[in-house]
Amino acid sequence: MKKFEVPNIYRSQLISGIKAKRKEQDKLKKDFSPTLLDLGPVQFYLARHFGFCYGVENAIEIAFKTIEENKGKRIFLLSEMIHNPQVNATLIERGVQFLQDTYGKQLIPFDEIRSDDVVIIPAFGTTLDIEEMLNAKGIATEKYNTTCPFVEKVWNRSEQIAGKGYSIVVHGKPKHEETRATFSHASSHTPTVIVNDMKETIELGKYITGEKPAEQFYEEFKGLYSNGFDITKDLERFGVVNQTTQLASDTQAIAEYLKALVMKHYNLNAQNISERFADTRDTLCYATNDNQTAITGLLETDADIAVIVGGYNSSNTTHLVELCEEKLPTYFINSTDKILSSTEIMHFNFHDKKEYITKDFFPAKRPVKILISSGASCPDSLVEAVMDKLAVTCNAADAFQQLKESYK
Numbered sequence: 001m002k003k004f005e006v007p008n009i010y011r012s013q014l015i016s017g018i019k020a021k022r023k024e025q026d027k028l029k030k031d032f033s034p035t036l037l038d039l040g041p042v043q044f045y046l047a048r049h050f051g052f053c054y055g056v057e058n059a060i061e062i063a064f065k066t067i068e069e070n071k072g073k074r075i076f077l078l079s080e081m082i083h084n085p086q087v088n089a090t091l092i093e094r095g096v097q098f099l100q101d102t103y104g105k106q107l108i109p110f111d112e113i114r115s116d117d118v119v120i121i122p123a124f125g126t127t128l129d130i131e132e133m134l135n136a137k138g139i140a141t142e143k144y145n146t147t148c149p150f151v152e153k154v155w156n157r158s159e160q161i162a163g164k165g166y167s168i169v170v171h172g173k174p175k176h177e178e179t180r181a182t183f184s185h186a187s188s189h190t191p192t193v194i195v196n197d198m199k200e201t202i203e204l205g206k207y208i209t210g211e212k213p214a215e216q217f218y219e220e221f222k223g224l225y226s227n228g229f230d231i232t233k234d235l236e237r238f239g240v241v242n243q244t245t246q247l248a249s250d251t252q253a254i255a256e257y258l259k260a261l262v263m264k265h266y267n268l269n270a271q272n273i274s275e276r277f278a279d280t281r282d283t284l285c286y287a288t289n290d291n292q293t294a295i296t297g298l299l300e301t302d303a304d305i306a307v308i309v310g311g312y313n314s315s316n317t318t319h320l321v322e323l324c325e326e327k328l329p330t331y332f333i334n335s336t337d338k339i340l341s342s343t344e345i346m347h348f349n350f351h352d353k354k355e356y357i358t359k360d361f362f363p364a365k366r367p368v369k370i371l372i373s374s375g376a377s378c379p380d381s382l383v384e385a386v387m388d389k390l391a392v393t394c395n396a397a398d399a400f401q402q403l404k405e406s407y408k
Contacts, residue, residue: 005061005065009090011381012384014403018046018407032049032294033048034048034371037403039367041396042396044370046372050373050378053287055287058146058148060082060087067095073118075117077122080122080313081122081123083310084314084378087379104177104180121144121145124147124151124176125155125177127184148244150285150287153283158182159185159189164278166237166278169195169201169239170182170192174194176243178243182243187227191226191234192229194224194225198253203220205261207235214232237275237276237277237278239278240254241280242284243315244285245376246315246319247322248284248288255281288316288376292323301371304329304362305329305361305369305371307331308374312334318332320375328371331347332350333348336389339389
């Protein structure tokens with residue numbers, strides 16, 4: 001796999017060494033058990049897979065090269081390149097301006113863009129309407145495009161099955177940049193509808209079977225279907241694709257539910273199901289799947305707490321938190337500043353989108369066993385810094401320093 005030029009400020013010699021060692025020991029990626037770092041008073045269990053994925057490193061390399069090659073020019077990003085506050089802050093420090101926020105709210109009017117400006121497409125991609133508008137202004141969107149190749153794979157697969165007469169069901173968060181982009185690309189080829197979760201999927205299924213009246217669909221799924229979508233016929237043949245950062249298990253469950261429903265409704269079997277339902281399992285992102293599977297390996301330990309590091313608006317990071325929360329106290333933080341003291345931590349609750357302070361978050365017993373992972377857009381250097389601060393709070397600073405020295 002290609003190696004990218006990523007600024008050293010995002011790298012960690014310690015974590016790079018650990019990852020390289022695990023890769024050498026497990027070249028086929030079959031071992032999802034964590035790496036134990038025993039520092040005496042604290043034991044860190046480091047997830048087998050975490051941190052920057054292929055798409056993120058690709059985006060960072062393109063963005064920083066773009067800045068270097070276009071000195072003196074105005075450089076814009078359509079929105080956050082990735083969902084990580086440290087990376088986006090660095091880009092802003094280097095003069096990059098954001099045209100929209102995560103949800104598509106305009107921060108700088110498109111009318112202010114000139115043909116000699118540089119506009120970077122974020123890793124999530126963008127809609128065809130925005131691409132066409134920028135191209136009409138003379139902006140070469142393909143030149144500074146950081147769209148993740150695995151997102152583009154979803155778009156390409158959607159186009160392929162659309163060519164065979166299938167409609168598309170997108171599993172994703174409707175307001176997420178990637179889902180908006182995937183919906184735009186899919187709906188340019190075929191009727192498309194978005195479902196956020198299994199609950200919405202079950203309701204959608206009732207329109208396929210006729211359990212719900214067709215006219216009710218247009219209100220219940222308002223804003224989630226393409227122009228001209230006809231619920232009475234457009235889901236007679238379809239496939240399911242996803243926002244790549246969703247829980248892979250959720251997407252698979254949604255696809256399997258709809259597949260079973262279609263088989264029963266049309267009296268089909270495994271041999272002829274393709275008449276109505278397209279196989280799109282090959283669109284699931286490897287990095288999302290690896291990071292999520294690595295959490296199951298983490299949770300097989302007898303840990304006390306989990307600390308997950310990443311941007312609060314990062315979908316893939318949120319899903320790691322969601323998995324950990326099912327088993328033990330989990331603290332979702334986006335910087336070392338959130339570790340307020342040896343007894344207090346400020347952490348994000350993704351359910352209500354608020355930060356809370358928890359006191360006495362460490363158990364009194366020693367050693368404290370902590371699960372550590374991070375989202376695909378989180379720098380390894382930040383994960384190391386978080387571990388460093390946690391080690392200090394547990395009186396294991398010297399041991400952590402010795403560990404880092406051993407990887408130099």
